[in-house]
Amino acid sequence: MQKKTKLQSNGSVLVVGGGLGGIRAALDLAEARKDVILVDKAPCIGGLMTQLDRTFPTNNCDLCTVAPFTAKDSRGGHLDMRGLTTVTAVKGKEGNFTVSLMTAPRFVNVEKCTACGECQRKYPECVSFAPGLDPRAPTCMRYPKATPYAYVIDMAKCADKEGLKQCCPVGAIETDALPKVEEAQCGSIILAAGAALFDPSHLDYFGYAAQPDVVTSLEYERILSASGPTGGKLLRPSNGQPPKKVAWIQCVGSRGLQKGAGAYCSSACCMFALKEAMVTRERFDSEIETTIFYMDMRAFGKDYEKYLNRAKEQYGVRLVHSRPHDVLRPVGMDKLQILYTVDEAPKHITEEFDMVVLSTGFKMNEDVKKLAEDLAVELYADGFPKTDCFNAVATSVPGVYVCGTLQGGKDIPETMTQASAASCLAGAKVAVTPRPKAELPAVTPECAGSPRVGVLVTLCDHESTALDTTALVEYAKSIPHVVCAAAFEAACDPSSFDAVKAAILANGVNRVVVAGSSPRYELEKYQAMLAPVGINKYLIEVANIREQAAWVHAGEPAAANAKAKQLVAMAVAGVMAAKPLADHVVPANKNALVVGGGVTGMTAALELAGQGAKVCLVEKTAELGGVARNLVKTIEGGDVQALIADLVEKTTSHPNIKVFTATEIVDHSGQVGLFRTGLSVNGAYKEIEHGATILATGATPNQPQAFLLGENSRVCTQLDLQKVVNEQPKEVKKWKNVVMIQCVGSRDADNPNCSRLCCQSSIKNALAILKENPNARIFVLYRDLRTYGRFEEYYQKARELGVIFVRYSVDNPPKVEAAGHYANVTFTDVIMGRQVVVSADCVGLSTGFVASRKSNEALAKVFGLPLTDDGYFAEMHVKLRPVDMDKAGFFVAGCAHSPKVIAENLTQARAAASRAMTVLANDTLVQEAKFAHVDRARCAACLVCVRACPFDVPQITVDDKGLGRSYIDPVKCHGCGTCAAECPAKAIQLNQFEDVQILSSLDQLLAKVNA
Amino acid sequence: MTANIVSITGGKQSAFIDKVKEILPQGGNLNLCLTCGACASGCPATGLADMDPRKFLRMCAMGMDEEVTTTPWVWMCTMCMRCIYVCPMEINIPQLVFNARAAWPRENRPKGIRDSCDMAMRTETNSAMGTAPDDFKFVVEDVLAEYQEAQPEFADMQAPIDKEGAYFFLNQNSREPNTEPDELVPLWKILHLAGADWTYGSKGWAAENYCLFLADNKCWEHVTRVSAKQADDLGCKVFLNTE
Incomplete structure (x- = not known):
């Protein structure tokens, strides 16, 4: 951040809503050193995700991945978090809003409350955290590890105020507390207050109001959840028995025009139904039959098609293309009957189920709608905010941004992306506040003293039912040098950290083994948590007993427990041999490299440049604009060429952006905050330094050999078709029949995933054809129509105008044959049970996108980054870190991540910029001690390390004795360990992973064998 | 499946469905099927x-x-509206079926329905069974007297015909007076206990509407006007349609 720009004002960003999106937006801002006020009307933050059991596509709980970041210690001083708080009035405009905040009394002093639960036990009639299935309320802990970790009381529902007050052992209950009203100055506002869920009570034909065994998706999540009303047992609400057959009915309250439904698609329900069905079979009973009744299975996200295939093939989830007419429970029966039909034959099918889950979609939340109206934000008729067609998080009011399900139904990854994008735009409006200089803990003699090992077992029960935690703790205590061992309540519980720290101090522990889940997610968290009690970060070892014991031996508790013990013993042996190491603080480079000059890359570069970062934008071809240059308009009517022209103009003229066209990346070294990248600019070598990197290299339009593409002049891709409609309207006016074929070269063996954008692009083209020629007959042959979100309304528009959509099955694809002047398309209409032949003037193939595999592989090699099986760049965590990459300081946006429409690419560009700003906001960075070092006395300068290093770091240098020996620059070393493994003289050791540590672990494992 | 290949060539022609769309509000949403x-x-x-x-x-x-204007299936539809009630797109399939019936030449429509409509057209009672006004009057009075006598708690019960100024005008399926006269009584009892001021009409009392089911709009209008006129002539405020 070189200097403040005029746009920035003093003040904070107000984030309304403390669900996953609000938390992400607030943390991005706080990490980029902007002040944030996060308000939520609920007593604690967490939102909807905390009520879910597990979430797709990882099918993990992942609360432990989220909760610690919201904990008290981790907000860096920039985050002011307020529960029970609503926005009552807003004045002013962008850069200078004045907001009135009202905080309702909690009636519990958060500072005093120890969350002992005594009030809940004494006044049980008043306590609940299970929405929908548990009618109890006023002291209310939303989820077990809530932040803040204290209870809340609804005084209106309390009959015995004095008794309640007296029952609290620490006197934390304040029955006379009053609401608090405050004003705050904000530069910008992010609305992230989520959405409401459709209430199906009035749909009498689905029996929700009358039948206890008909539940909504959220209620089913609560039933599955370990913190739910059944304590994590899957039981029928009617009789408490486990169900044998469960059905899901999709699109309840979405994709409808009557009985209060939204006309849009809620986008997430297909995936959460698949998840619920998979979890049901995986976790509860693989004998439970699971059936999903659907209209279109919309698995359009990154790798979601594979998830769908896994549900069908690996988990045996049955999918039926049918919307049932009704759910009844005949008198005298305890089972539900679903009445449905199938495509193949006109007949009724009645099938019995024990439970029916209604996949209820999202609705605009009335409170939020009121706030949006107060802010004068333009809304659609259904209450959701209108956003710019190239900026999905910008409302009609400057300085007011939206993200998550408040903007429209969506899943967690998209919520996280929008949240970061909103934080990028909102953060540009407020100033950076200085951060106190980081002090690194020194390596003290104590930490290197005689080993006193503490073992922490941190598994949550519902993740690891196979393991006996108590036995594991007892075993750990018996290992020599282990001075204390304890089960640490849950990794997602920030408050239990305090107990752990106390135990460590009391026992003089100087080395720690954490028996929990993957060190990839966990190690950093424990390093940060244990630093204040003097544990050197390199003296912490993680034994991954979740994945490696509990999960892989899920059905065999004996094997799982035995292996967990071995893993802990090995970790203890390893940590005993570990050495304390010191990290170093060095100045950080605050520039960014953006690779790819399409609309995504340009947008990312402009956002970064606008916040003061110097940006190098590298484009392989001679021109900026990328694949979008082939597009005319978006489905909403946005002018793509005007967008590109505007972006190119701004990018090339921005003083903070340097554009390199006809440029390739040739080499790369360094670490986050200190990268060096070599470019070949028109063939000439140039090296640049940067602190963060955004990959926005796009994808390649697919050109499969299918349906006479390239052979018959009547057959073209949707991209070509769009051009013809735009450039040759006279030709289009002559057309009588047009056929479009979806999923050509997508969702097949060669390219297993869905290209996501083709359904809307064929509808866009169909609407454009009908505008020129209203008499044209258009047939769209599809497998599942995936017009998620508001695209559904264009699908409806196309049908209204007479476009006929015909479903085809992958086993019976359409046929295209040349027929003189026409191309004849033959397909089966399953509903009529007949073949149809259309003499088409034009056949448009939805060919979608494939990864630019060759160039991605080359870049992945240079940068040391992982790709997915399909050749797209792999993000760090598909759900919670969708634009971060495994390698710190690297971010991915746009079609390089997976194919998507322009607006979504631009949202990702802004999200990546936001995430990059969290890195570039640092003036200094921590140089990790994890690097390879050479024992020059042992080195024979054999060059093995020089050749083995994938990053060309080792060099032979001459020392003061005139001897040439290998030298590894700690700044450039990636710490991969390849050289250490290859060195024939064992002259190279990798800090934190020295041979002695690994050998000690192995000796421990093989002790009995050796003996 | 290949027996009846549907061949689509040449330009769009106005089809049956387009004509139905023209006469329905919002085109009956007929294009919106998912x-x-x-x-x-x-x-x-x-x-x-x-x-x-x-x-x-x-x-x-x-x-x-x-095919759609000749399939006998349209006559198997009961117009129960179960389809439109649950349809996400609220598509007016019942109206589509109705208009498909109307596309049949009258002489080809099902004889039972057609004859019933024709019979209703021949008598001012609208009765598809051809019941004359006097016959209806006789049955009503006879049954009423029988119940007034047999069940003293209903001694005051009335079943008026052509009572001027009654609040409700009630119609009645011909099947009851003709074949199941006892079935008339439960509704009378309810109206009596509710204290309703009602009357039958000597004209247009028959509630069955075969002309509607025949999709014969002209005849349907005729029988409807006969009933409505009688209710108006008697000065009734509310028409209670029992079918």
């Missing part, structure tokens, strides 16, 4: 004549006018 199958799942006539509502609508959409 082919989800909710209608077919719940239609009592699904499977009859190898047809169901979704298939019927799809054939209309494909312009297969000859």
Whole structure:
């Protein structure tokens, strides 16, 4: 951040809503050193995700991945978090809003409350955290590890105020507390207050109001959840028995025009139904039959098609293309009957189920709608905010941004992306506040003293039912040098950290083994948590007993427990041999490299440049604009060429952006905050330094050999078709029949995933054809129509105008044959049970996108980054870190991540910029001690390390004795360990992973064998 | 499946479905089908004549006018509205079926329905069974007297015909007075206990409406006007349609 720009004002960003999106937006801002006020009307933050059991596509709980970041210690001083708080009035405009905040009394002093639960036990009639299935309320802990970790009381529902007050052992209950009203100055506002869920009570034909065994998706999540009303047992609400057959009915309250439904698609329900069905079979009973009744299975996200295939093939989830007419429970029966039909034959099918889950979609939340109206934000008729067609998080009011399900139904990854994008735009409006200089803990003699090992077992029960935690703790205590061992309540519980720290101090522990889940997610968290009690970060070892014991031996508790013990013993042996190491603080480079000059890359570069970062934008071809240059308009009517022209103009003229066209990346070294990248600019070598990197290299339009593409002049891709409609309207006016074929070269063996954008692009083209020629007959042959979100309304528009959509099955694809002047398309209409032949003037193939595999592989090699099986760049965590990459300081946006429409690419560009700003906001960075070092006395300068290093770091240098020996620059070393493994003289050791540590672990494992 | 290939060539022609769309509000949403199958799942006539509502609508959409205007399936529909009640797109399939019936030459429509409509047209009572005004009057008075006597608690019960200024005008399916006269009584009792001021009409009392089911708009209008006129002439405020 070189200097403040005029746009920035003093003040904070107000984030309304403390669900996953609000938390992400607030943390991005706080990490980029902007002040944030996060308000939520609920007593604690967490939102909807905390009520879910597990979430797709990882099918993990992942609360432990989220909760610690919201904990008290981790907000860096920039985050002011307020529960029970609503926005009552807003004045002013962008850069200078004045907001009135009202905080309702909690009636519990958060500072005093120890969350002992005594009030809940004494006044049980008043306590609940299970929405929908548990009618109890006023002291209310939303989820077990809530932040803040204290209870809340609804005084209106309390009959015995004095008794309640007296029952609290620490006197934390304040029955006379009053609401608090405050004003705050904000530069910008992010609305992230989520959405409401459709209430199906009035749909009498689905029996929700009358039948206890008909539940909504959220209620089913609560039933599955370990913190739910059944304590994590899957039981029928009617009789408490486990169900044998469960059905899901999709699109309840979405994709409808009557009985209060939204006309849009809620986008997430297909995936959460698949998840619920998979979890049901995986976790509860693989004998439970699971059936999903659907209209279109919309698995359009990154790798979601594979998830769908896994549900069908690996988990045996049955999918039926049918919307049932009704759910009844005949008198005298305890089972539900679903009445449905199938495509193949006109007949009724009645099938019995024990439970029916209604996949209820999202609705605009009335409170939020009121706030949006107060802010004068333009809304659609259904209450959701209108956003710019190239900026999905910008409302009609400057300085007011939206993200998550408040903007429209969506899943967690998209919520996280929008949240970061909103934080990028909102953060540009407020100033950076200085951060106190980081002090690194020194390596003290104590930490290197005689080993006193503490073992922490941190598994949550519902993740690891196979393991006996108590036995594991007892075993750990018996290992020599282990001075204390304890089960640490849950990794997602920030408050239990305090107990752990106390135990460590009391026992003089100087080395720690954490028996929990993957060190990839966990190690950093424990390093940060244990630093204040003097544990050197390199003296912490993680034994991954979740994945490696509990999960892989899920059905065999004996094997799982035995292996967990071995893993802990090995970790203890390893940590005993570990050495304390010191990290170093060095100045950080605050520039960014953006690779790819399409609309995504340009947008990312402009956002970064606008916040003061110097940006190098590298484009392989001679021109900026990328694949979008082939597009005319978006489905909403946005002018793509005007967008590109505007972006190119701004990018090339921005003083903070340097554009390199006809440029390739040739080499790369360094670490986050200190990268060096070599470019070949028109063939000439140039090296640049940067602190963060955004990959926005796009994808390649697919050109499969299918349906006479390239052979018959009547057959073209949707991209070509769009051009013809735009450039040759006279030709289009002559057309009588047009056929479009979806999923050509997508969702097949060669390219297993869905290209996501083709359904809307064929509808866009169909609407454009009908505008020129209203008499044209258009047939769209599809497998599942995936017009998620508001695209559904264009699908409806196309049908209204007479476009006929015909479903085809992958086993019976359409046929295209040349027929003189026409191309004849033959397909089966399953509903009529007949073949149809259309003499088409034009056949448009939805060919979608494939990864630019060759160039991605080359870049992945240079940068040391992982790709997915399909050749797209792999993000760090598909759900919670969708634009971060495994390698710190690297971010991915746009079609390089997976194919998507322009607006979504631009949202990702802004999200990546936001995430990059969290890195570039640092003036200094921590140089990790994890690097390879050479024992020059042992080195024979054999060059093995020089050749083995994938990053060309080792060099032979001459020392003061005139001897040439290998030298590894700690700044450039990636710490991969390849050289250490290859060195024939064992002259190279990798800090934190020295041979002695690994050998000690192995000796421990093989002790009995050796003996 | 290959037996009846549907061939689509040349320009769009106005089809049966387009004409129906023109006469329905919002075109009856007839173009909006998602082919989800909710209608077919719940239609009592699904499977009859190898047809169901979704298939019927799809054939209309494909312009297969000859088949949709000749399939006897349209006469198996009971107009129960179970399809439109659950349809996500609120598609007016019942109206589509009605208009498909209307596309049949009158002489080809089902004889039972047609004859019933014709019979109603021949008498001012609207009775599809041809019941004359006097016969109806006789049965009503006879049954009423019998119940007034047999059940003293209903001694005051009335069943008036052509009572001027009554609040409710009640119609009545001809089947009861003709074949099940005792079935008339429960409704009288309810009206009596509720204290309702009601009357039958000597004209237009028959409630069955075969002309509607025949999709004969002209005759349907005629019988409706006969009933409405009688209610108006008597000065009734509310027409209670019992069918």
